[in-house]
Amino acid sequence: MKKSVKTIIQIGLLLLALVTFTAWQTSNASEADNALQRVKQRGELIMVTSPDYPPYEFQVNKNGKSRIVGMDIDVAKKVAKDLHVKLVIKSMNFDSLLVAIQTGKADMAIGGINPTAARRQSVDFSKIYYSGGQSFLINSSDVNKYKSVKNLKGATIGAQTGTLQYGLAKKKIPNSTVKGMDKSTDLVLALKTHKIDALGIEKPSAEAYVKNDPSLKMISSGYHLDKNEVGAAIAFKKGSGSLVNAVNKSIDQIQKQHLTDQYLASAGKYMKVNTVNTSMWHYWTYFAKGVEYTILISVVATFFGVLIGVVLALMRFSKQKWLRGLAISYTEFIRGTPLMVQVMFVYFGIGVVINIPALISGMIAVSLNSGAYVAEIIRGGINSVAKGQTEAAESLGLSKGDMMRFVVLPQAFKNIWPALGNEFISLIKESSIVSIIGVTDLIYQLNIVRADTYRGVIPIFVAMVLYFIMTFALTRLLNHYEGKMKHAG
Amino acid sequence: MQDKTILEVNHLSKKFGNTDVLKDIDGTVKSGEVICVIGPSGAGKSTFLRCLNLLEKPTSGEVNFEGTDLTSVDDKHLVNLRERMGMVFQSFNLFPNMTVIQNLKLAPMRVKHVSDEEAEKTGMHLLGLVGLQEKAHVYPSSLSGGQQQRVAIARALAMNPEVMLFDEPTSALDPEMVGEVLEVMQKLANEGMTMVVVTHEMGFAKEVADEVWFMADGYILEKGKPEDLFDHPQNDRAKDFIGKIIQNV
Ligand SMILES: Nc1ncnc2c1ncn2[C@@H]1O[C@H](COP(=O)(O)OP(=O)(O)OP(=O)(O)O)[C@@H](O)[C@H]1O
Numbered sequence: 162m163k164k165s166v167k168t169i170i171q172i173g174l175l176l177l178a179l180v181t182f183t184a185w186q187t188s189n190a191s192e193a194d195n196a197l198q199r200v201k202q203r204g205e206l207i208m209v210t211s212p213d214y215p216p217y218e219f220q221v222n223k224n225g226k227s228r229i230v231g232m233d234i235d236v237a238k239k240v241a242k243d244l245h246v247k248l249v250i251k252s253m254n255f256d257s258l259l260v261a262i263q264t265g266k267a268d269m270a271i272g273g274i275n276p277t278a279a280r281r282q283s284v285d286f287s288k289i290y291y292s293g294g295q296s297f298l299i300n301s302s303d304v305n306k307y308k309s310v311k312n313l314k315g316a317t318i319g320a321q322t323g324t325l326q327y328g329l330a331k332k333k334i335p336n337s338t339v340k341g342m343d344k345s346t347d348l349v350l351a352l353k354t355h356k357i358d359a360l361g362i363e364k365p366s367a368e369a370y371v372k373n374d375p376s377l378k379m380i381s382s383g384y385h386l387d388k389n390e391v392g393a394a395i396a397f398k399k400g401s402g403s404l405v406n407a408v409n410k411s412i413d414q415i416q417k418q419h420l421t422d423q424y425l426a427s428a429g430k431y432m433k434v435n436t437v438n439t440s441m442w443h444y445w446t447y448f449a450k451g452v453e454y455t456i457l458i459s460v461v462a463t464f465f466g467v468l469i470g471v472v473l474a475l476m477r478f479s480k481q482k483w484l485r486g487l488a489i490s491y492t493e494f495i496r497g498t499p500l501m502v503q504v505m506f507v508y509f510g511i512g513v514v515i516n517i518p519a520l521i522s523g524m525i526a527v528s529l530n531s532g533a534y535v536a537e538i539i540r541g542g543i544n545s546v547a548k549g550q551t552e553a554a555e556s557l558g559l560s561k562g563d564m565m566r567f568v569v570l571p572q573a574f575k576n577i578w579p580a581l582g583n584e585f586i587s588l589i590k591e592s593s594i595v596s597i598i599g600v601t602d603l604i605y606q607l608n609i610v611r612a613d614t615y616r617g618v619i620p621i622f623v624a625m626v627l628y629f630i631m632t633f634a635l636t637r638l639l640n641h642y643e644g645k646m647k648h649a650g
Numbered sequence: 651m652q653d654k655t656i657l658e659v660n661h662l663s664k665k666f667g668n669t670d671v672l673k674d675i676d677g678t679v680k681s682g683e684v685i686c687v688i689g690p691s692g693a694g695k696s697t698f699l700r701c702l703n704l705l706e707k708p709t710s711g712e713v714n715f716e717g718t719d720l721t722s723v724d725d726k727h728l729v730n731l732r733e734r735m736g737m738v739f740q741s742f743n744l745f746p747n748m749t750v751i752q753n754l755k756l757a758p759m760r761v762k763h764v765s766d767e768e769a770e771k772t773g774m775h776l777l778g779l780v781g782l783q784e785k786a787h788v789y790p791s792s793l794s795g796g797q798q799q800r801v802a803i804a805r806a807l808a809m810n811p812e813v814m815l816f817d818e819p820t821s822a823l824d825p826e827m828v829g830e831v832l833e834v835m836q837k838l839a840n841e842g843m844t845m846v847v848v849t850h851e852m853g854f855a856k857e858v859a860d861e862v863w864f865m866a867d868g869y870i871l872e873k874g875k876p877e878d879l880f881d882h883p884q885n886d887r888a889k890d891f892i893g894k895i896i897q898n899v
């Protein structure tokens with residue numbers, strides 16, 4: 162590579178870093194507290210939650226429609242009602258909840274979040290609205306082995322990553338190995354398949370599981386804990402005092418009237434309804450919606466990926482050094498970072514400047530990502546055309562444009578086409594990462610069904626088959642057209 | 651007419667990085683002349699030929715084509731001049747995505763804006779000249795090497811060039827196909843086409859060339875009429891080289 166091009170790439174990368182840094186700075190800048198005013202003006206209270214944690218919050222399928230329900234949702238409803246605003250529910254990974262409020266994606270996060278001292282450093286908390294206490298789930302077959310928490314010494318314990326239970330297991334169970342996973346459904350499955358011996362979980366959740374699954378038992382944690390480590394509170398962006406105060410008034414009423422008992426009871430009812438029919442057919446609308454979104458994202462991302470890719474490839478063949486440098490920097494940067502990070506960056510990072518909905522963010526991130534790969538595919542295809550071809554065209558006096566259009570691109574396309582097909586197929590699979598920001602693609606729906614049915618494996622299998630059907634059908638389709646093109650000479 | 655200079659090369663030199671491939675080359679090609687360029691591998695013959703139509707940009711020196719110095723014209727103008735020089739490559743370089751007749755029609759239609767019918771007519775005529783009319787509508791991949799090279803010659807002729815440059819047009823061919831291509835080239839020469847041919851076909855050079863240039867190490871070491879240069883070479887390198895190819899025949 163020429164030295165000057167290298168310099169341009171370095172400058173390009175530096176600029177990118179700078180932009181990122183500035184964006185981060187702005188996000189940290191303190192603002193005047195108009196949190197309550199904003200909610201009232203908007204007429205909407207936006208909450209974010211991770212609906213895979215019954216009975217706190219979970220999805221149910223009622224009359225063919227999927228809804229998020231649970232104690233936390235009832236708490237949030239009450240809060241919204243007291244503020245005279247509408248409640249809007251967004252869902253996301255538990256790990257991302259606090260980030261979502263910090264970056265202004267939602268006004269509050271609620272999801273059995275314990276207001277620990279560490280968390281208090283980055284967000285504000287309401288008063289505690291419910292104290293559940295900590296417990297462990299174990300397999301029924303192990304009741305004699307793990308009579309109490311003392312017997313867990315040296316055991317392998319699972320807990321949701323980023324939760325209090327995770328930290329507590331590490332700290333309080335001597336010689337234990339703690340395994341972290343994203344989803345409580347995955348953890349329950351790990352427990353049932355004896356990958357872990359016990360699962361640290363909040364008491365109401367544990368009770369819900371035990372009620373629905375006779376192969377599980379609960380033991381009390383016996384932890385002596387500060388009330389901040391057992392209670393659940395609502396999280397807000399730092400500096401939202403006005404909103405926190407307003408919400409605390411609702412919480413006072415909830416406590417005074419013991420409303421959480423009522424909320425838990427109704428959550429329990431949903432769970433009963435829910436476990437009657439756990440066949441996968443019952444959930445076909447979930448899977449259908451997941452497939453629909455997965456295909457939608459892949460098609461959109463392929464389309465824009467090809468557009469971006471063509472532009473980048475043209476830039477690579479440009480006479481302008483800075484254009485080439487820019488295209489190289491972009492491609493190298495995208496290919497050098499994981500798609501997951503890019504998805505989070507577009508949603509949370511760029512979201513600081515302009516608020517983009519999760520689905521659009523996902524599409525943008527996947528398109529931007531795919532563009533870099535498509536550019537390389539196109540460039541490779543063009544480079545694969547023998548040098549003699551361009552020389553022959555040049556010697557005939559053809560212009561650069563005609564040479565590309567009539568000689569190079571038709572030949573390049575033969576090599577590009579199969580590779581583009583592969584890119585499309587891999588997008589179907591890779592786009593699954595957008596589920597982390599709450600886009601309801603197939604993976605997301607799969608997790609919902611798992612949380613909903615307390616069945617760990619079957620939904621995975623169904624999703625696997627669905628992915629395979631999509632990619633296989635596409636492969637056949639592409640092969641068909643590829644064959645046709647070959648016959649065309 | 652016979653004396654009109656078409657191509658004139660003055661002090662031409664070419665470097666690839668630090669290696670001198672062509673060193674201070676002079677030469678003149680007159681209208682209707684056939685020049686054969688011979689010399690050992692790596693002598694710089696291909697590079698020289700490619701410098702003539704600026705496929706390769708000379709490091710210094712002049713290439714005068716009908717009075718215009720090609721090294722000093724801009725890219726756009728260069729395209730116009732280049733279309734008046736046909737080039738035939740060792741590896742044919744037909745466009746595999748087009749039929750034979752499409753190969754012939756592309757440049758006249760796109761560059762000279764000739765009508766479709768006219769391009770078709772000229773194309774078919776030229777295919778007749780190289781004896782391949784019946785192959786007009788097949789793809790190049792179904793042709794033999796000799797046939798492909800004849801199509802390549804016809805394609806270059808379709809632009810009605812004033813000079814034809816040939817870079818070892820027969821050396822990638824099976825021996826039994828060399829004849830058919832040389833025959834076409836000879837026919838061209840007889841019709842008065844100006845040609846610069848890099849070749850090791852002594853028979854062709856002797857019969858058709860007006861002048862033979864011997865190249866080695868980036869220099870033209872000797873120029874002469876074919877009978878003089880082949881039978882009584884003056885330069886030691888030339889003697890050595892000609893001795894070797896005669897042995898090989
Ligand atoms: N693009 C290039 N970059 C660097 N060196 C080159 C390039 N093209 C040719 N050369 C070098 O220039 C020298 C002359 O090459 P050229 O192809 O002109 O020789 P030639 O006389 O045509 O040989 P041959 O009979 O093998 O075709 C060789 O040493 C070759 O390695």
Ligand SMILES: [Mg+2]
Pocket residue numbers: 695696697817818
């Ligand atoms: Mg050569």
